[in-house]
Amino acid sequence: MRTPIRNFVLGAASAAAVGGLVFACQSAGPRDIATGDAAARVYVPPGKHDDYYAFLSGGYNGQIAAYGLPSGRLLKIIPVFSQNPENGYGYNEETKPMLETSHGSVPWDDTHHAELSQTGGVPDGRWVFINGNNTPRVARIDLRTFETTEILEIPNAAGGHASPFTTPDTKYIVSATRFSVPVPNTDVPIASYKQNFKGTLSFIAADQPGKMDIAFQILMPGYNYDLGHAGKGPSDGWFFFTTYNSEQAYEKLELNASKNDKDFVAAVNYRRAEQCVAEGKARPAPADYRHNVLDEHSRAARSERRSSVQMLDPRDCPGIVYLLPTPKSPHGVDIDPTGEFIVAGGKLATVIPVHAFSKMMKAIESKQFEGDLAGIPVLAYSATIAGEVQKPGLGPLHTEFDGKGNAYTSMFISSEVVKWKLGTWEVLDRIPVYYSVGHIMIPGGDSRQPWGKYLLAMNKITKDRYLPTGPELAQSAQLIDISGDKMKMLLDFPTVGEPHYAQALPANLIEAKSVKFYRLSESTHPEVVKAESEGGIRRDGRMVHVKMAAIRSHFAPDNIEGIQLGDTVLFHVTNIEQDWDIEHGFAVFGGTNAEILIGPGETRTLKWVPQATGVYPFYCTDFCSALHQEMQGYVRVSPRGSNVPLAANVSAKAATQAARAGQVPAPPAASSGRR
Ligand code: K7E
Ligand code: CUA
Secondary structure, three states: OOHHHHHHHHOOOOHHHHHHHHHHHOOOOOOHHOOOOHHOOOOOOOOOOOOOEEEOOHHHEEEEEEEEHHHEEEEEEOOOOOOOOOOOOOOOOOHHHHEEEEOEOOOOOEEEOOEEEOOOOOOEEEEEEEEEOOOOOOEEEEEOOOOOEEEEEEOOOOOEEOOOOOOOOOOOEEEEEEEEEEEOOOOOOOOHHHHOOOOOOEEEEEEOOOOOOOEEEEEOOOOOEEEEEOHHHOHHHHHHEEEOOOOOOOOHHHHOOOOOOOEEEEEEHHHHHHHHHHHHOEEEEEEEEEEEEEEEOOOOEEEEEEEEEEEOOOOOOOOOOEEEEOOOEEEEEOOOOOOEEEEEEEEOOOOEEEHHHHHHHHHHHOOOEEEEEEOOOEEEEHHHEEEEEEOOOOEEEEEEEOOEEEEEEEEOOEEEEEEEOOOOEEEEEEEEEEEEEEEEEEEOOOOOOOOOOEEEEEEOOOOOOOOOOOOOEEEEEEEEEOOOOEEEEEEEEEEOOOOOOEEEEHHHHHHHHOOOOOOOOOOOOOOOOOHHHHOOEEEEOEEEEEEEEOOOOOEEEEEEEEEEEOOEEEEEEEEEEOOOOEEEEEOOOOOOOOOOOOOOOOOOEEOOOOHHHHEEEOOOOOOOOOOOOHOOEEEEEEEOOOOOOEEEOOHHHHHHHHOOOOOOOOHHHHOOOOO
């Protein structure tokens, strides 16, 4: 069947043409512009805090951006799967292991879905998770420190898109493969897709920080898997994933994966899967993947290799998966706060199909199957469908809920947010957004308890909304008031990268436990200095370690000699401040790794391989005090084999300690100084 919308999509020659239609089909109405008290409703006076933290995926930027709502103020960029020149993540020696994968270091990936941890089905403010898309990974960000503390690579997968949605208790987060691939991946003809390519659904144990692991993987037919969400309440224990390309096309998917009238929502009974694993029905499958953890006390990361997963074939564990036919190449799958309704965003469909969990369970009991695919029963559409939202708009993608019985769906092609009623399926309201909205987000909007005051639309295209910045424009978010019957546009603000999904929660769930500095007394970093006198220098073959303290407004030591060409110098700089928001930086002339930023109480290491003899200054890169410009030092580099002694001008006391510790003492001449 060729629906009008499909004709339209296939007929659009390019994204620009789609965008063009967006403009054409909307007349500028009064609700396009924020009016009345909108400014007052988003205004957060100087010195006052926002009500909500919002965590927006950075998309192809590979990070998360934290904003305050309702103001839209950017609070912090949290690097996850990408190096970040703002704070040295992925550049300094302590955090480089975070970006290790089975493919080597991958310093730039694509993030899509920020997902808050939950307790009892409600966001709890402990962690936010996010997926790496190209090299399938999931990450944990600790919301006490706003930093990435753990990354797990997902083996037997390609394109970790349906990820990292959580179960109501954060026991698991998930990752489903976008692209089916040979499992295990081997050299086969692409044309053997139907025989050899498989999908996998990964359930990742996530409730113990530092101990993320793949609990099990489920082997699935060779479709594309797109998004997922956990059941809750009555549907707790189930997980729902959308599939497309049930045609199993491997070329020109634009055309060939859009032939079937329906694809599927895959409903997974993960408690049953746990049972099967416990009963030994999973087989250990070889795999090669990395688990990277930032140690809380040394604040240094380590990367370890893992080599096996528990793989469950649905044929060996009947009842773990059912397929719910769903029109047409569905994208989002969103579960309402009661846990009864399963809303699919059929991006090429003319309706929004809604399945009922209770009907699904009855259909399973009474075996209303249309057949099976690879041993997975296919339920009859009429047996599970609760209703369809008619004429919702064009290109429904994602749905969130306000907790008052209403659902809100983003319409990519017609660039609008549509509000509709659960149960009656009637459209209640619609508001244009600018332009081509992807995800929408209500704080807690995928949980059991939405804080349904605002909705954030995240738009792919901004066109004329801001001052132009050449061909590449900012992405954009729009804040909409959903507290009344009619949606009201409040605010536009540009966003970093490409926001896909986002989540938000009341600020008080995070604010009070935010860490102010890392405790120096608890640091277990092997190169930490806890006082200026502990600074020093030591040679280990061609490797020279400089242990250095940074404190307003000097480095100790600050004059270093005895480095030779061919040496690798590791500057281990500890910021020994124990005060909130007092950072120091460190950069050395000739360094190719640019610089490091060191938080109060932490140690960061900059690796430097001098390329020529001479004297090189180093300095603090963060304006830390009135005498910040005085915070500097020099390193002398001599020819290989030179007899210049290894020296660092630490204090006399430190020299004694260093001698005891087997380090090279500083020469007396250099140890007198202004300290
Ligand atoms: Cu719709 Cu990757 Cu969640 Cu973007 S996905 S929009
Ligand atoms: Cu330390 Cu500037």
